[in-house]
Amino acid sequence: MDTVLKVEKLRKNYGNLQALKGISFEIQKEEIFALIGPNGAGKSTALRIIATLLSPTSGEVEVLGFNLKKNAEKIRERISYLPEEAGAYRNQSGIEYLRFMATFYASEPHTIEEFVKKGAQIADLGERLYDKVGTYSKGMVRKLLLARALMTSPQLAILDEPTSGLDVINSLEIRGIIREYAKQGTTVLLSSHNMLEIEFLSDRVALIDNGVILDSGTPKELKEKYGAENLEEVFRRAVI
Amino acid sequence: MRKFWNLLKKETKELINTQLIISLIFTFFLFYLMGTLVHGEMAKAAAPQEIAVWDLDSSDLSLGILKGLSSANFQIISLTARDRQEAIEKAGASNVSLLLIIPNGFEKSVLELNSMSLDTFYFIRGFSVSATSASGMVKSVIATVNDYVSNSYIKEKIPGIDPEELKNPVKNKDYVIVKDRIAEGSPAEVSSFILSQSTFLPIILMLIIVYSSQMVISAVAMEKENKTLETLLTVPINRNYIVVAKMLSSGIVGLITAGIYMVGFRFYMGGFRGNVPTSGQIDTVVQKLGLAFTPQGYLVLGVSLFLAILCGLAMAIILGVLAKDLKSAQGLLMPIVFLTLIPYLISLFSDFNSLSLPVKILLWIIPFSHPFLAFQNILLGNYLPVFYGIIYMLVVFAIMVFLAARIFSSDRVLTMQLQLKRKNLGRIKF
Numbered sequence: 001m002d003t004v005l006k007v008e009k010l011r012k013n014y015g016n017l018q019a020l021k022g023i024s025f026e027i028q029k030e031e032i033f034a035l036i037g038p039n040g041a042g043k044s045t046a047l048r049i050i051a052t053l054l055s056p057t058s059g060e061v062e063v064l065g066f067n068l069k070k071n072a073e074k075i076r077e078r079i080s081y082l083p084e085e086a087g088a089y090r091n092q093s094g095i096e097y098l099r100f101m102a103t104f105y106a107s108e109p110h111t112i113e114e115f116v117k118k119g120a121q122i123a124d125l126g127e128r129l130y131d132k133v134g135t136y137s138k139g140m141v142r143k144l145l146l147a148r149a150l151m152t153s154p155q156l157a158i159l160d161e162p163t164s165g166l167d168v169i170n171s172l173e174i175r176g177i178i179r180e181y182a183k184q185g186t187t188v189l190l191s192s193h194n195m196l197e198i199e200f201l202s203d204r205v206a207l208i209d210n211g212v213i214l215d216s217g218t219p220k221e222l223k224e225k226y227g228a229e230n231l232e233e234v235f236r237r238a239v240i
Numbered sequence: 241m242r243k244f245w246n247l248l249k250k251e252t253k254e255l256i257n258t259q260l261i262i263s264l265i266f267t268f269f270l271f272y273l274m275g276t277l278v279h280g281e282m283a284k285a286a287a288p289q290e291i292a293v294w295d296l297d298s299s300d301l302s303l304g305i306l307k308g309l310s311s312a313n314f315q316i317i318s319l320t321a322r323d324r325q326e327a328i329e330k331a332g333a334s335n336v337s338l339l340l341i342i343p344n345g346f347e348k349s350v351l352e353l354n355s356m357s358l359d360t361f362y363f364i365r366g367f368s369v370s371a372t373s374a375s376g377m378v379k380s381v382i383a384t385v386n387d388y389v390s391n392s393y394i395k396e397k398i399p400g401i402d403p404e405e406l407k408n409p410v411k412n413k414d415y416v417i418v419k420d421r422i423a424e425g426s427p428a429e430v431s432s433f434i435l436s437q438s439t440f441l442p443i444i445l446m447l448i449i450v451y452s453s454q455m456v457i458s459a460v461a462m463e464k465e466n467k468t469l470e471t472l473l474t475v476p477i478n479r480n481y482i483v484v485a486k487m488l489s490s491g492i493v494g495l496i497t498a499g500i501y502m503v504g505f506r507f508y509m510g511g512f513r514g515n516v517p518t519s520g521q522i523d524t525v526v527q528k529l530g531l532a533f534t535p536q537g538y539l540v541l542g543v544s545l546f547l548a549i550l551c552g553l554a555m556a557i558i559l560g561v562l563a564k565d566l567k568s569a570q571g572l573l574m575p576i577v578f579l580t581l582i583p584y585l586i587s588l589f590s591d592f593n594s595l596s597l598p599v600k601i602l603l604w605i606i607p608f609s610h611p612f613l614a615f616q617n618i619l620l621g622n623y624l625p626v627f628y629g630i631i632y633m634l635v636v637f638a639i640m641v642f643l644a645a646r647i648f649s650s651d652r653v654l655t656m657q658l659q660l661k662r663k664n665l666g667r668i669k670f
Contacts, residue, residue: 014655048470048654051474052473052474053470053473053474053651053654054651054654054655055650055651073476073478076474076475076476077476079474080474081470081471081474082471083467083470083471085467086467086468086470086471087466087467087468088466088468089250089254089466089468090466091253091254091257092250092253100246100250101471101475103242103243103246104243104246104475104476104477105475105476107242145471148471
């Protein structure tokens with residue numbers, strides 16, 4: 001299997017606060033890998049570093065063979081990132097937003113339109129796609145943003161709490177979309193504090209708490225190892 | 241480049257929103273309306289003033305005074321009345337601003353060199369420009385009367401002599417020297433002409449710098465508030481392009497906005513001036529002294545202005561990074577406003593050369609001062625300080641852009657925030 005992401009002894013300090021204390025993990029091609037842990041565990045910091053937003057204090061990150069410190073721009077061409085708290089430009093319509101973002105990933109007009117078409121399909125907002133984003137509900141914005149993240153078929157999609165703040169129906173839809181795209185060849189790195197969601201979505205998970213990876217493996221392996229019925233129990237036992 | 245244009249288009253569209261367009265239209269029409277009103281008032285003030293005259297003397301001298309007043313742009317309405325009260329009532333009813341009463345025996349007293357007073361009654365009916373400017377009428381009327389009386393007296397007593405020559409035997413000719421050029425003219429008129437030509441420059445500069453800077457700060461703050469910045473920073477585009485696109489779009493919108501404001505302001509100021517054409521004489525003096533802008537002068541001034549705007553934009557983008565949201569962005573504009581206000585106010589009320597050394601140094605350090613100083617220096621042909629100013633602004637701009645690019649290329653763009661002192665909330669004790 002090809003390694004898409006390699007993280008080694010990654011540390012991140014915010015002043016005196018150690019957000020990440022030397023975490024290491026790898027993700028293989030077409031895998032859905034999840035970082036799970038409570039709020040403030042370091043999940044978002046790890047994802048933001050891999051998405052080239054934050055620079056690590058120490059450690060190495062290699063995305064698709066490119067070193068993060070040396071080739072951030074090349075990495076950006078191959079990944080897409082959905083932040084936990086993200087918005088779209090309120091004065092643009094949904095379709096304008098998708099077209100605006102697609103233009104950064106393609107040079108040919110027909111490719112841009114292909115991306116937009118795919119984005120419109122993923123967002124599934126019907127006629128509302130032509131309305132201003134400012135008029136959208138939270139769920140609609142999240143679907144639009146997920147569509148933006150996946151429409152270019154990135155080699156690595158980094159999704160931070162993809163269903164954050166959404167109702168059950170919208171969450172289910174978004175999980176379905178992520179699964180669909182993983183099948184089509186996109187590797188997914190996601191984070192969530194909703195461990196039941198992760199159990200449903202992920203091929204492998206890493207349990208993170210207080211900036212340290214406590215354990216990792218497939219949900220099945222972890223449940224067997226800790227003699228637990230679900231990942232929530234696994235996490236509780238791993239922390240103790 | 242296509243990615244850059246895509247970004248620039250988006251940034252510009254974000255800035256030109258309905259609120260901005262409505263506020264621009266509203267401001268423009270407000271200026272236009274005010275200008276039209278002021279113009280009307282000024283036209284009224286400049287029109288021949290009507291005065292009511294009750295001539296009880298009906299002498300040659302009093303008739304001559306009335307003639308003199310007519311030629312001094314006063315329109316005479318002659319009254320007849322039984323007494324002073326009736327004259328006042330009649331004048332009041334005829335809507336004139338001034339009633340002049342020439343008493344009986346006026347000519348006789350004057351010819352006997354006895355001091356004689358003329359009674360003038362001024363009707364205040366409002367406090368508009370035309371109404372208040374008419375208050376100068378009294379002085380003007382008396383001056384005209386005095387002039388006429390003294391001239392008549394001199395003519396009668398010393399025939400063959402021009403009364404003007406006798407009253408002002410010593411005359412002077414004013415010459416103005418600028419560098420090696422000399423021209424006959426009043427220094428006050430030359431200064432006032434140059435000032436009238438340069439009135440708009442500081443206002444334009446202030447408007448453009450403050451407006452464009454506000455746009456940049458808001459553009460960055462809006463990205464933060466709407467949570468779009470993180471996504472934008474992960475798209476495959478050079479981060480420097482993001483900085484330049486934000487600066488350029490704000491600069492363009494700032495220029496358009498300032499342009500519209502200036503056209504409106506011109507209407508407003510045009511109202512004050514009454515669109516009076518400048519006299520050809522002062523134009524000749526100014527040309528002779530070389531105080532007119534040459535194409536090269538305009539070019540150098542343009543470069544100086546442009547660099548000041550760029551410095552403002554670069555400074556604003558750094559300040560924008562410190563903003564948490566749109567609300568906090570408003571406060572962050574203050575340093576730029578102050579830095580623009582200092583040279584603006586000094587240029588309005590003082591001359592750079594007469595300032596103390598510390599103030600001169602302070603002005604020199606502020607990049608926005610240089611276009612203000614450049615205007616006078618270019619007119620006087622002192623190009624060297626202007627070029628030094630341009631070089632200084634280039635250096636400041638380069639440093640600012642370098643800093644902005646460094647901030648946008650690092651995680652400081654997300655982590656930097658203005659740390660205001662936290663309020664001591666007090667802790668609960670158990």
